[in-house]
Amino acid sequence: KDYLFTYLTERERGMKRDDDKKVVAEIMARCFVPSLVTTTPWEEFHFVGHEIRITEAMDCYGAVVWPSALVLCYFLETNAKHYNMVDKNVIEIGAGTGLVSIVASLLGAHVTDTDLPELLGNLQYNISRNTKMKCKHLPQVKELSWGVALDENFPRSSNNFDYILAADVVYAHPFLEELLITFDHLCKESTIILWVMKFRLEKENKFVDRFKELFDLEEISSFPSLNITLYKAMKKSRRSA
Numbered sequence: 504k505d506y507l508f509t510y511l512t513e514r515e516r517g518m519k520r521d522d523d524k525k526v527v528a529e530i531m532a533r534c535f536v537p538s539l540v541t542t543t544p545w546e547e548f549h550f551v552g553h554e555i556r557i558t559e560a561m562d563c564y565g566a567v568v569w570p571s572a573l574v575l576c577y578f579l580e581t582n583a584k585h586y587n588m589v590d591k592n593v594i595e596i597g598a599g600t601g602l603v604s605i606v607a608s609l610l611g612a613h614v615t616d617t618d619l620p621e622l623l624g625n626l627q628y629n630i631s632r633n634t635k636m637k638c639k640h641l642p643q644v645k646e647l648s649w650g651v652a653l654d655e656n657f658p659r660s661s662n663n664f665d666y667i668l669a670a671d672v673v674y675a676h677p678f679l680e681e682l683l684i685t686f687d688h689l690c691k692e693s694t695i696i697l698w699v700m701k702f703r704l705e706k707e708n709k710f711v712d713r714f715k716e717l718f719d720l721e722e723i724s725s726f727p728s729l730n731i732t733l734y735k736a737m738k739k740s741r742r743s744a
Contacts, residue, residue, distance in 0.1 A: 588610035
């Protein structure tokens with residue numbers, strides 16, 4: 504029996520690895536890299552039946568499309584019935600190049616894209632280029648420095664977000680506590696967070712532990728070959744907290 508259990512466990516692990524590689528290959532196939540090198544780096548992505556052309560800024564980590572963004576875009580597209588974006592109020596924190604927000608907009612959402620002020624020019628360019636005349640609701644681009652002037656720029660009385668989207672916002676930077684404060688500030692009890700995270704350092708694990716103090720966290724899927732996990736989270740009720 505022990506031998507059979509070990510055999511089945513190893514077989515299940517092998518199947519999971521094969522499934523992981525298959526899905527990851529499908530996700531990465533959504534990206535087209537041009538063969539010609541131009542003065543402005545760009546990549547093309549295929550989601551929701553659209554060709555999305557993204558301009559990157561290679562001198563800034565926040566203006567590059569990372570695999571976590573592709574994972575979240577793929578999830579939104581392939582789970583559009585269960586996580587219906589049509590006419591929903593959605594905010595993306597750390598929007599970067601805007602790819603995730605563009606996909607959410609193409610799926611019918613009211614989207615607010617947020618990031619640091621130095622990233623907003625490139626973000627606005629990508630958003631306008633890929634959503635104009637294509638989306639039911641044009642996205643809005645706003646500055647959001649985590650933990651800064653939240654009551655002024657995003658008053659709790661007007662926060663009515665159905666979804667918060669976040670891809671690869673947790674990494675080795677000194678503002679993780681501010682990030683947690685920002686998640687908490689933007690959330691109502693009914694808000695759903697869809698958060699994709701790449702694990703790199705021990706700081707990421709500690710942040711997850713801190714996050715669980717305020718939110719009910721559910722792992723939806725993981726991609727071991729990318730070291731990426733996709734989470735769904737909701738604010739803990741006062742009673743459970």
